[in-house]
Amino acid sequence: MTFTLQHTDGSGTNARAGLIQTDHGLIQTPIFMPVGTVGSVKGVHLTELKDDINAQIILGNTYHLYLRPGIDIIRKAGGLHKFNGFDRPMLTDSGGFQVFSLTGIRKLKEEGCEFRSHIDGSKHFFSPEKVIDIERAIGADIMMAFDECPPGTADYSYARKSLNLTHNWLERCMARFRETSPLYGYNQSLFPIVQGCVYKDLRQESARFVSQYDADGYAIGGLAVGEPVEQMYEMIEVVNEILPQDRPRYLMGVGTPVNILESIARGIDMFDCVMPTRNGRNAMLFTANGVINMRNQKWQDCFEPVDPDGTSAVDTLYSKAYLHHLFKAKELLAMQIASIHNLSFYLWLVGEARKHIISGDYNDWHRQMIPQLSRRV
């Protein structure tokens, strides 16, 4: 995997435009990655994902895929690309976040973490080595290191302890990664994750620690977990001052369209988030003119297109009145339309950001966009 930094914004932000080359194709950054939790982006067909939404890379969740369909099945299929048919780049998280947020009973030790499946309560154990083996078997182009994800409210001493564990686990992940090979004939990269909660010195220490590995890219984890948004932006700035310029930077699990533009301005290249699909299923549409609650009665006789300026086929194929009706009637199609619209919008947004970075007016553009994006229509 290679990263080419093509442009840095000339208008006073740290925004960057780049190109990631993987064995499954190119990714133009900044980029948003739709989340395909169990290998499918909820409510979205493969063809829609590729041809309409223009997803360049999608994410799979190691925790979910490990439990269902299970690693044996994915290995037999020849990896996740073969299993779900998405032949463009993919990224897997490490399961850390899910183990620490979804599973009730867990025992955290230096060795690893014991947890119970949220599906059937069965006991499982993830260690850094095991997670790397699983991610090899899933076969995503980009794998993430196994980390502890402390809660957003963690105090300094917990955050300190947790960071040590995450760093020890990173060392073990890297070792396992080096001593194993890809299973399916194409290359895989492993991204370390910067942690440290909202503590500047811990974030700096973590950024320095991970940078020593000369990885193909780096991620920032543990943000957007309840802290004030200004603190999140500050942590991104602190970390990005240290992370190498010539590697992509992935802000995990973030966020709203505004969060994304603010984070691009601070030098982030990659994003993933369930918001476009999860909020879409709940009738919330993100648009360039603000956020729409499709359940609002006022749309019942608004026969204009879902999003007259939208780039997806569903934006002009269906009317707001019809989509409103589908949500009221709890029709599957409502969730499908909203998911496609929102993902298309997110991909459009990062694509526009890229254009404005290249044309050198990102600062003006994103300052203009932010109040529009935050409107409640």
Add this chain to the structure above:
Amino acid sequence: MTFTLQHTDGSGTNARAGLIQTDHGLIQTPIFMPVGTVGSVKGVHLTELKDDINAQIILGNTYHLYLRPGIDIIRKAGGLHKFNGFDRPMLTDSGGFQVFSLTGIRKLKEEGCEFRSHIDGSKHFFSPEKVIDIERAIGADIMMAFDECPPGTADYSYARKSLNLTHNWLERCMARFRETSPLYGYNQSLFPIVQGCVYKDLRQESARFVSQYDADGYAIGGLAVGEPVEQMYEMIEVVNEILPQDRPRYLMGVGTPVNILESIARGIDMFDCVMPTRNGRNAMLFTANGVINMRNQKWQDCFEPVDPDGTSAVDTLYSKAYLHHLFKAKELLAMQIASIHNLSFYLWLVGEARKHIISGDYNDWHRQMIPQLSRRV
């Protein structure tokens, strides 16, 4: 609306191939009509319905559309075609079946029927005149008369009384239909419905009664409601001996692929049923080689296409193992894939039936198909 009887089977059945011309386009019969209960075929995009499934006509439910979004909204939209964007022919049932099967509290009188909404319990009243007005406002190309749908277990005296009511209501539907005009600049037809439960003399009387109206087409209702399947076929034979040859015959709410081939052999031209979508959402796939339960563990590592012989894009885009996984993980995409597959298969099946009627070997072909269709794979 015109109906051209193009071919009658020369191989010993009463199967027919025809052409229905409506202001929204042609329908090649025999035809299957996907059910779009509240104006959307569940889990299926408009583009998929037209381009992949090749639906020539879809059905909307008057009862559901009347309650949600409501007739005012549909009228404001300019009719259901404009509201949901489907620009091919549509048919609306009369709401009779839903009023008598879905709503708990109802008062049946000569004048009409009082019922409570299954959504909010609100009281409503349907009379033949009101239903015609509603169907005019929905604006389907083919409207159905308002009938009483007696339960499948109705005894003779109930069936007799019910049939009289249905015939009186038909007279009033026809009168209202004649004294009203289409609202949206294209023509609408009204089909009477033959009732009479499983009583041969009542079915004959009903077929004779409805035939006197010189309608554009006729429907057979009240079958596949629990009676033995041979009784259903017998009733179809009895009725089709009387209904005019030169008008399309629509068997309401039927059925399995086998039911459809058997009914085509007995001279039926049009079908609708929720089975392909409802059973699809429940992991049952209909194929030319039998019925597949996609939840069956044996598919977990079967990486062949969903249906190697299928005509829809989803049939070869996804594997059985992946679809099995999506059902186990309760992913929306599972229901979408199965719905598209099943509808495509139903449309393929009636299309093949048509070809074999035209080529004159329907009898052999359908006898060959029936055991295959009934297999449990």
